[in-house]
Amino acid sequence: MDVISVIRTKRDRGELSPEQIDWVIDAYTRGVVADEQMSALAMAILLNGMNRTEIARWTAAMIASGERMNFDALSRPTADKHSTGGVGDKITLPLAPLVAACGAAVPQLSGRGLGHTGGTLDKLESIPGWRALLSNDEMMHVLDTTGAVICAAGDGLAPADKKLYALRDVTGTVEAIPLIASSIMSKKIAEGTGSLVLDVKVGTGAFMKNIEDARELARTMVGLGTDSGVKTVALLTDMSTPLGLTAGNALEVRESVEVLAGGGPADVVELTIALAKEMLDAAGIKDADPAKALADGSAMDHWRRMIAAQGGDPDATLPVAREQHVVTAPESGVLTRLDAYGVGVGAWRLGAGRARKEDPVQAGAGIELHAKPGDTVTAGQPLMTLHTDTPEKFDYALAALDGTFDIAAAGTSFTATPIVLD
Numbered sequence: 069m070d071v072i073s074v075i076r077t078k079r080d081r082g083e084l085s086p087e088q089i090d091w092v093i094d095a096y097t098r099g100v101v102a103d104e105q106m107s108a109l110a111m112a113i114l115l116n117g118m119n120r121t122e123i124a125r126w127t128a129a130m131i132a133s134g135e136r137m138n139f140d141a142l143s144r145p146t147a148d149k150h151s152t153g154g155v156g157d158k159i160t161l162p163l164a165p166l167v168a169a170c171g172a173a174v175p176q177l178s179g180r181g182l183g184h185t186g187g188t189l190d191k192l193e194s195i196p197g198w199r200a201l202l203s204n205d206e207m208m209h210v211l212d213t214t215g216a217v218i219c220a221a222g223d224g225l226a227p228a229d230k231k232l233y234a235l236r237d238v239t240g241t242v243e244a245i246p247l248i249a250s251s252i253m254s255k256k257i258a259e260g261t262g263s264l265v266l267d268v269k270v271g272t273g274a275f276m277k278n279i280e281d282a283r284e285l286a287r288t289m290v291g292l293g294t295d296s297g298v299k300t301v302a303l304l305t306d307m308s309t310p311l312g313l314t315a316g317n318a319l320e321v322r323e324s325v326e327v328l329a330g331g332g333p334a335d336v337v338e339l340t341i342a343l344a345k346e347m348l349d350a351a352g353i354k355d356a357d358p359a360k361a362l363a364d365g366s367a368m369d370h371w372r373r374m375i376a377a378q379g380g381d382p383d384a385t386l387p388v389a390r391e392q393h394v395v396t397a398p399e400s401g402v403l404t405r406l407d408a409y410g411v412g413v414g415a416w417r418l419g420a421g422r423a424r425k426e427d428p429v430q431a432g433a434g435i436e437l438h439a440k441p442g443d444t445v446t447a448g449q450p451l452m453t454l455h456t457d458t459p460e461k462f463d464y465a466l467a468a469l470d471g472t473f474d475i476a477a478a479g480t481s482f483t484a485t486p487i488v489l490d
């Protein structure tokens with residue numbers, strides 16, 4: 069087999085054979101196929117697509133590039149959730165302990181933020197002492213004893229995807245539905261969860277800007293999971309506005325703890341409960357009441373145990389950025405739009421995110437929102453507070469926030485976009 073013929077097949081809109089797919093994924097993982105050759109193939113896939121058979125084989129080849137985990141020894145059914153990424157998307161933090169409190173085991177392998185979307189591991193690392201890197205044995209122990217674990221995927225899990233994702237990130241080939249679907253599902257299937265709920269985000273702050281693309285991505289991933297014996301369902305959810313009132317690592321942990329304490333912003337609570345219900349249903353757990361588990365403190369108990377089991381201090385004071393800058397409403401009226409992408413880029417520029425994989429993030433950096441679409445605002449009132457340790461970045465962040473919101477005349481009617489679109 070030679071890589072040029074594989075690239076030419078896809079360049080000329082042909083169908084890759086199972087042998088070509090198995091060979092190219094294995095050869096790339098072993099370093100026999102070079103980065104420039106794989107990036108040419110990734111671009112040909114982005115431009116010409118892959119059919120369902122090719123995507124299934126591509127996913128299976130990425131799974132076969134590494135180890136597979138197995139949770140059969142656990143006494144409880146497993147349920148995992150994956151979000152395709154957004155701004156202020158801290159839902160995994162309250163969701164994992166909540167679903168554990170309702171009787172499922174939640175093995176949540178999570179990622180770090182890249183670009184304008186935040187990463188669950190970066191958020192949790194703002195809790196003093198908390199560790200994202202666990203051995204497989206440690207992961208099993210935390211899961212077994214606390215009901216939930218949130219950690220980084222080990223190097224042995226779908227190594228082909230790790231290499232390919234890093235390459236796609238620097239070659240403009242992330243936004244290809246076959247590549248996104250196989251990337252996400254290879255990790256989730258290799259992880260060994262029995263059921264999976266996909267939160268496919270739609271809107272300016274998401275990979276998928278329109279509902280048709282999001283639906284196609286969701287259907288592709290549900291098909292891959294189902295065919296591999298993982299009970300898989302997907303929700304399409306809104307990411308045109310940031311979730312909740314915070315975007316940034318420690319800020320989002322604080323808000324998640326508010327949700328676990330029975331409070332928190334309505335949209336975060338609504339989506340957390342909606343996803344919890346889907347996860348419990350997929351795991352075959354009937355008669356659990358996630359809203360009650362938030363209200364009666366049992367989800368909070370599971371959170372505290374999970375954080376402590378990973379070395380974190382659930383009572384520690386969270387880091388606060390050294391400098392703040394308040395953005396005020398330029399006029400009075402009704403806030404009718406607050407753009408997720410602009411807020412995400414603003415938080416990223418303040419230091420909450422990274423431009424390259426190896427960059428550090430600031431735990432306290434980010435944006436706190438004081439109003440959401442539909443709220444009435446008065447000229448001069450705070451709309452957002454920007455937080456950073458590096459105040460020289462305020463102007464850069466403010467440039468990203470320019471044009472991110474609209475204020476209409478008082479009394480203008482406003483119809484909120486539902487959180488769960490489908």
Ligand code: URA
Pocket residue numbers: 152233242247248249251252
């Ligand atoms: N998340 C992943 O894990 N892979 C992608 O390709 C995109 C988002």
